Amino acid sequence: MRPLKIIVLAKQVPDTRHVGPDAMKPDGTVNRGKLSTVFNPDDLHALELALNIKDRIPGTTVTILTMGPPKAADIIREGYYRGVDNGIMISDRRFGGADTLATSYTLVQGIKKLAPYDLVLGGRQAIDGDTAQVGPQCADKLQIPQVTYVEEILEIKDDEIIARRRLEKGVETVSAPYPCLMTVHGSSPKCRSRHAKNVMKYKYARSKTELRSADEMLLSLHEKRQYLTIPEWSVEDIEADITKIGLAGSPTKVKSVESIVLTASEAKILTSSDIDIEGMIKELIEHHTIG
Amino acid sequence: MKSVMVYCEVENQMVADISQELLSAGKRLAQKLGCPLDAMVFGSSLNGIESQIAPFGVDRLFIGNSMRLEPYRTLPHAALASKILKDEDPQIVLFGATSVGRDLAPRLASVLNCGLTADCTILDIGDHFVKKEKKEYKDLLYAIRPAFGGSIMANIINWDMHPQMATVREGVMKKEIFDEHYSTEVIEVDVNSILKEEDFVVNIIERHIQKSGVNLKDAPIIVSGGYGVGSKENFDHLIELAKLLGGEVGGSRAAVDAGYIDHDRQIGQTGTTVRPKLYIAAGISGAIQHTAGMQDASMIISINNDPEAPINKIADYVINGDVGVVIPKMIEFYKKNAK
Numbered sequence: 001m002r003p004l005k006i007i008v009l010a011k012q013v014p015d016t017r018h019v020g021p022d023a024m025k026p027d028g029t030v031n032r033g034k035l036s037t038v039f040n041p042d043d044l045h046a047l048e049l050a051l052n053i054k055d056r057i058p059g060t061t062v063t064i065l066t067m068g069p070p071k072a073a074d075i076i077r078e079g080y081y082r083g084v085d086n087g088i089m090i091s092d093r094r095f096g097g098a099d100t101l102a103t104s105y106t107l108v109q110g111i112k113k114l115a116p117y118d119l120v121l122g123g124r125q126a127i128d129g130d131t132a133q134v135g136p137q138c139a140d141k142l143q144i145p146q147v148t149y150v151e152e153i154l155e156i157k158d159d160e161i162i163a164r165r166r167l168e169k170g171v172e173t174v175s176a177p178y179p180c181l182m183t184v185h186g187s188s189p190k191c192r193s194r195h196a197k198n199v200m201k202y203k204y205a206r207s208k209t210e211l212r213s214a215d216e217m218l219l220s221l222h223e224k225r226q227y228l229t230i231p232e233w234s235v236e237d238i239e240a241d242i243t244k245i246g247l248a249g250s251p252t253k254v255k256s257v258e259s260i261v262l263t264a265s266e267a268k269i270l271t272s273s274d275i276d277i278e279g280m281i282k283e284l285i286e287h288h289t290i291g
Numbered sequence: 292m293k294s295v296m297v298y299c300e301v302e303n304q305m306v307a308d309i310s311q312e313l314l315s316a317g318k319r320l321a322q323k324l325g326c327p328l329d330a331m332v333f334g335s336s337l338n339g340i341e342s343q344i345a346p347f348g349v350d351r352l353f354i355g356n357s358m359r360l361e362p363y364r365t366l367p368h369a370a371l372a373s374k375i376l377k378d379e380d381p382q383i384v385l386f387g388a389t390s391v392g393r394d395l396a397p398r399l400a401s402v403l404n405c406g407l408t409a410d411c412t413i414l415d416i417g418d419h420f421v422k423k424e425k426k427e428y429k430d431l432l433y434a435i436r437p438a439f440g441g442s443i444m445a446n447i448i449n450w451d452m453h454p455q456m457a458t459v460r461e462g463v464m465k466k467e468i469f470d471e472h473y474s475t476e477v478i479e480v481d482v483n484s485i486l487k488e489e490d491f492v493v494n495i496i497e498r499h500i501q502k503s504g505v506n507l508k509d510a511p512i513i514v515s516g517g518y519g520v521g522s523k524e525n526f527d528h529l530i531e532l533a534k535l536l537g538g539e540v541g542g543s544r545a546a547v548d549a550g551y552i553d554h555d556r557q558i559g560q561t562g563t564t565v566r567p568k569l570y571i572a573a574g575i576s577g578a579i580q581h582t583a584g585m586q587d588a589s590m591i592i593s594i595n596n597d598p599e600a601p602i603n604k605i606a607d608y609v610i611n612g613d614v615g616v617v618i619p620k621m622i623e624f625y626k627k628n629a630k
Contacts, residue, residue, distance in 0.1 A: 014439075016439050099406070100397065100400075100407070101400060101401065101404070101405075101406065101407075101452075104401060128438075128439065129409070129438060130409065130410060130438075131397075131407075131409035131410070132393045132397070132409065133393075133396075133397035133400070133407060133409060134397075135397075136365070136394060136395075136397035136398040136401070137397045137398065137400060137401040139398065140369075140397075140398045140401035140402055141401055145365070145366060145492055145493045146365055146394070146398065147493065148365075148390070148393075148394045149390060149394075162496065167390040167500065168389060168390045168506060168509070169500050169501045169506065170498070170499045170500035170501050171498075171499050172362075172495060172497070172498045172499075172500075173495070173496040173497040173498075174493055174494060174495050174496060175493070175494045175496055176492065176493045176494075177492050177493075180493075250406075251404075251405055251406030251449045251451065251452030252406040252407070252408055252434075252447050252448070252449050253447070253448055253449065253450075254445050254446070254447060255419060255433070255446040255447065255448045256445075256446045257438075257443050257444070257445050257446070258443060258444045258445075258446075259443055267593075267603065267606050267607055267608060267609045268607070268608050268609070269609050269611065270608060270609065270610045270611070271610070271611055271612060272610060272611070272612025272613060272616045272617045272620065274620065274624075276610070277610070277617060277620040277621060277624055278620075278624040278627075278628070280592075280608055280610075281621060281624040281625050281628055282624075282628055284569070285625075285628055285629060288412065288413070288437070288444055289568060289569050289589075289590055290512065290536050290569065290625065290629075291412060291413070291463045291464075291536075291537065291629070
């Protein structure tokens, strides 16, 4: 089997699984500063799928691509620690405020710069939006087939790849030709842990932005070992159309936001009286807990 | 006036529940807008399928009928849908937030370069003033959805890149027949002239779909019963409430052991671990083996005769009372107050 060239799309996300009482501002908007960031869980599954193919077919290369603020360099380092060959950031203030359509356009501009490739992998969805849209949107813009909700790669052939998909009520095995895009389901194997050797090798990997505040030692290290410098692509680097990125390129806008986080409080103690039960039902409907 | 369009899912000549819910939701939007409701359905052996769709008040139904359209594959369905959407130019398009809808809709949003809001739980029509343009946009789709792990509800709008598309969660929209005898114009889509060979490069080799799978893990609402429910008959009320709320029924180990409910619905350490938006624990004392499987629920309601039941410590609402009394009341008051 010939080696494959794989691109993994990964996102740094606020850790919405651990939303504390201070995660919401009094006006009901999200207090991003109070949420820690994590490697999007489904994207870690996609990374494992890619690394597993690399284990099976020597010579396969895995490139991790992320779009985000300077802090998203964490994602690239994490990728290196677990075994990717290359990491690239797409980072520019002008990309900010993008919805899924603008995000997929931006990622695709980056993917095109990395062509040719055999596989583009990403998590099924990101926990900050749970939309599961960016994968299929990228596939359309690249004009390649998509295979969503992949749980396992069953066979890798020269001209096609066979995968099992996890659907709501069952499973489906499909074959797809290269190049194709796959989104990876959380039921696939967990990502391997960091490899100590890789951590040693890449712990000083820094993006250009991060190097601006680096000391002499780090700068000279990057001069000697250029693989430590994480490329950071701007709007110009990926030749992006400014009208298709960021807020301007995003058709969906948030009109209003309503907090439904109940402040941690004592349980409400009710009786089985009509007044109590109807009151509770009304509250649940009002808070959109039930529809 | 531009229509509201619904993409209907069909398998084995049956229109999916979610699609019936969407048709009802679409009809309500169309009535507010004073516009027609259109629908599209692609599959095989669909002769007569309009009889299942027309009663929801569908004005025009686009049918793509071919052996090659079932089971669902992304590319042929996307090719047909994008052709229809480009030709008909609807103002709103709705899809189920299912493994099909969530696969298809984003691909179409990219083809049409339009906005798509995922997993909506409320749809409405309203206006929006865009300050920058000093312009009021009338009759926009309010696509309202939970975000940030369910801690906020966001109202998402799209005023300039139409159609306005949304996927809608299963079980949240009320299904209602509009008119048993509604007359629908059927439009056969010329499948063969639209589809190309390259739309069929992905092949389905094998498929295993459960007819009526228990899906506790993804259920937003779970009504769960324990030994305290008392009888299999009392459990029927739990099933009714779950169905009404668009949720699933679960049970504690004691309820399974007592034969009140099937083993595949057991929640807890030895059963399924769930994280629903709402967990209603009826007659469940709350042994650690059970709470380990449900304590991450966003909201917990405990109904128990015993005010000291351990589960009450992690509950948001504690109802001291009989399950047999409280659950029927919840059903009654939900029916009375739900919109």
